[in-house]
Amino acid sequence: MSGYAPEQAASWAPRHNPDLFGHETVEKALLQAWSGGRLPHAWLITGPRGVGKATLAFRFARFLLAHGPAAGMDAGPSLFGDAPALPESLHIPEEHPVFARVASAGHADLITVERSWDEKGDRWRSEIVVQDIRAVIERFGMTAAEGGYRVCIVDAADDMNTNAANALLKILEEPPPNAVLLLVSHAPGSLLPTIRSRCRRLALKPLDDAALDQATGKLLPDLDAAERRGLRVLAEGAPGRAVMLAGQGGLKLLHGLLDLVGQLPRPDLAQLHAFGDKLARDRSGNSFQLLGELFRWWLARLVRAAAAGQIGGAGWHEVFPGETAVAQRLAQWQSPVRWAEDWEQFGRLLDRGESVNLDRKQMLLNIFAVLGRTAAR
The missing domain is CATH 3.40.50.300 (P-loop containing nucleotide triphosphate hydrolases)
Structure with a gap:
């Protein structure tokens, strides 16, 4: 993935931004x-x-x-x-x-x-x-x-x-x-x-794909085509969200998480612990907070698409190559209703952990323990 410096986003903050798209x-x-x-x-x-x-x-x-x-x-x-x-x-x-x-x-x-x-x-x-x-x-x-x-x-x-x-x-x-x-x-x-x-x-409504592409092309000119496609899905028509996700490495975080999810019920433990260590080293907690937000977003996306039978269909757009296979695999584990219940459980776990400042690596391991039990049913 190409580099993107978070400080670049400041030059496109609303006070400094001359452009409005869509x-x-x-x-x-x-x-x-x-x-x-x-x-x-x-x-x-x-x-x-x-x-x-x-x-x-x-x-x-x-x-x-x-x-x-x-x-x-x-x-x-x-x-x-x-x-x-x-x-x-x-x-x-x-x-x-x-x-x-x-x-x-x-x-x-x-x-x-x-x-x-x-x-x-x-x-x-x-x-x-x-x-x-x-x-x-x-x-x-x-x-x-x-x-x-x-x-x-x-x-x-x-x-x-x-x-x-x-x-x-x-x-x-x-x-x-x-x-x-x-x-x-x-x-x-x-x-x-x-x-x-x-x-x-x-x-103001979310931008359509053409307007969002125009906005990200101007705001994030160094992104390659694959990153721009992924951000288009994640941003959901909001160019400011695309800039934030690019600056904080949102695509890479979600990719790393779903790579491990796709390995369930037996993920590579060394890879899982290394991922958790990386999150723990960010003392600000921003990376873990963003990861939690993206994980909940992705599970909600899974529930909606699975309920409508759209995973991999015409209305489904991959965030990155291989995401569809992970989503299809998880959809086979249990019904959309059960995944919706898990979405609520993970949300409570993340919120509770943040409110009492629990160890972020341990929270990640707890989430994978729950997912592992789901995969093994």
Whole structure:
């Protein structure tokens, strides 16, 4: 597999990313709302993780900060000539001064709300707290520094605790003029109904294969064709997920795990222990956490495909060569219903192990012990 440095992903973080793929309809809706001169003050941008929600939010923020309020741009020809041409997209070129200032977090009229650093705990907070939102209230109480829009991006709104959500609600109920809030949400159902009702919703859908290939070709140009095909399956239409998986070696992790699963009920013990040792050496726990996520994803994929009789069929696409054979073999061990029960059991085992910081290698061995009993039935 070709190399990919995790730090490359930072250059394509939403604040720095000039490109948006596969969401032309949503972009057109934002352009039309702006050009009509009656732009809603709050937008709720929803969709799966990694699909481009934050990228869209920063793209729209740059556009608003660069263009300012529209002046009847959809009104047609005037008495003294044609109306200004409507921009065809929200794109702001990287050489534009607004782009550079947004990328460096140096634009006075853009406020970004994320989970903040807890100096006492010496770590990132697990939620957005009320102090973070109060900073928005203070900034929105001032006149725009450059006379145009003031824009606030909350990424992600799902991270707000109750006090923060109630504070944000006050802004939504009494929005200042020329202020726009862009709320990114992976799970809008978790938000207060009163917040959802005061926002215009934009739902971003997973990209189709052509748009995802275009995105990964631009974001991950060093990947070979086989890796790109595998990431297309794993990413499920979310280019941000593809970048994350490429940066953290997701394909290699899943391949290593399924290679061992395919050896059951008698896996190569030396290979299994070596795999467990590798996971244990990652003190951050990120590799094991990603492996657990991918394993649960793969088992869910197995259950769905086995129940529909689609393993190896027209709708089945391999993550890597040999995966189909492993899936077909496991599907013969027991019914999809029993695999669904095992999926829940493995999920509880992984969650419990992470919550009490159990030895990661031992958790891996426990999972293979369960799988070995299933294979031997």
